[in-house]
């Protein structure tokens with residue numbers, strides 16, 4: 001599997017730039033939360049974004065997705081400003097969430113099928129290609145068996161995989177995940193890792209992952225970006241490790257390391 | 263030709279053998295279908311009481327119609343749509359907490375209705391038909407309006423089932439996915455107003471929201487998918503409407519109230535049934 005990934009990466013054609021953020025500054029009130037942030041993600045690239053709680057990771061994602069406008073700086077998704085993005089299906093997003101608060105029963109399959117809405121016109125009916133994409137997405141997070149189960153009967157880890165499948169169902173070129181495995185058991189993290197590596201290796205997807213729990217993907221990461229108001233580090237995981245932090249970057253030891261940076 | 267001619271040709275048995283009962287039957291069944299359909303989205307968004315708030319605004323519309331002599335249904339529809347969109351606007355802007363916004367709508371609606379009615383004939387018998395519902399006196403033109411509004415809502419809800427599901431379960435994701443979330447929320451608000459107005463002659467403004475909430479509450483206990491919940495809620499709505507009308511004719515009860523009481527009884531049975539099933543599963547060691 002590792003060789004498939006590196007094959008895709010060592011292909012000679014220059015990888016397309018999916019995300020390009022330059023000099024982003026933004027705050028909700030008067031004080032900026034993010035200062036002069038640069039970030040790039042290429043096709044087929046696996047980038048982790050880490051930083052202590054409240055360091056602005058989710059805010060940065062909202063800027064990248066066009067949900068917020070920066071005070072200054074520029075963002076481009078697939079070469080256009082995010083709010084002018086036409087091919088919404090090209091973007092797969094897994095929002096940060098504690099738990100699903102759904103009362104009306106919706107099945108795993110029904111939720112994942114909503115991931116096909118951004119592909120083409122949103123009022124259109126689903127066809128065979130859509131159903132195949134939904135099946136493939138369910139399969140890649142190992143949820144085919146639970147497809148017909150109401151989602152509110154699933155465990156937290158299983159629900160997270162449903163939201164990842166919803167993002168994968170649109171066959172995205174870029175996957176953006178905000179702490180998708182927080183509080184998820186090791187077996188689920190392994191399945192999650194396999195799903196991402198499959199998307200990268202077989203579909204050339206670029207992945208931007210916000211997470212504190214990187215042990216499962218440590219060997220698959222291309223780059224790690226450490227954020228704390230500004231970008232504190234951006235480079236291969238190995239260089240971060242030699243800077244003194246092992247890749248089992250935990251919620252506890254990462255902020256410590258960052259304090260040492262100051 | 264009247265809208266109920268095809269039913270008359272069937273020669274329905276007692277209690278539906280008379281023309282006025284057949285008009286009531288068509289209207290009540292229509293309400294039984296479309297109120298729970300839109301209610302499914304309101305319950306999912308935790309907006310169960312919105313139907314009530316809009317009902318109070320519709321009452322102001324009835325008052326205005328009496329005062330200026332326009333058609334109550336269409337005047338109430340204009341008021342209800344304006345109220346629904348205003349409420350959705352407040353909710354989206356978070357200018358006011360949802361609770362306070364609803365309370366303002368409740369009080370302003372009723373107060374305005376009462377004042378407008380006092381300009382006309384006051385609280386006459388005609389107005390009571392809107393407050394408490396009176397399906398047995400539904401006229402052909404009202405029937406056409408009820409079925410027309412209802413059909414438009416049912417078709418829209420079913421056609422937009424998937425985008426609406428995406429919006430009510432996860433607004434943040436839906437926005438990131440490029441769905442026109444505000445447009446869809448506005449559409450739900452307008453359809454809620456349509457349901458309130460179409461159903462007020464049948465179950466009454468004071469009980470309209472019950473038909474949007476009770477069948478849905480029962481369906482979500484029993485159904486195992488969103489599609490199933492929509493279908494089951496509509497089926498329960500129709501069953502309550504049919505049984506309520508029949509019981510009202512048999513024993514001379516108020517039809518609107520009877521329909522809602524039966525919907526309540528179905529909810530009670532669904533709750534007991536679900537509890538019993540869970541209890542059994544637990545006893546057999548299959549429970550969670």
Ligand SMILES: Nc1ncnc2c1ncn2[C@@H]1O[C@H](COP(=O)(O)OP(=O)(O)O)[C@@H](O)[C@H]1O
Nearest residue numbers: 028029033051052053054055056057058059060
């Ligand atoms: N919608 C908001 N309005 C005001 N402040 C916010 C909002 N969202 C986040 N913040 C603040 O911005 C800072 C960064 O938050 P966030 O981007 O969620 O950090 P992270 O995802 O890294 O934990 C925090 O101090 C948080 O309280």
Ligand SMILES: [Mg+2]
Nearest residue numbers: 057058096178
């Ligand atoms: Mg966050």
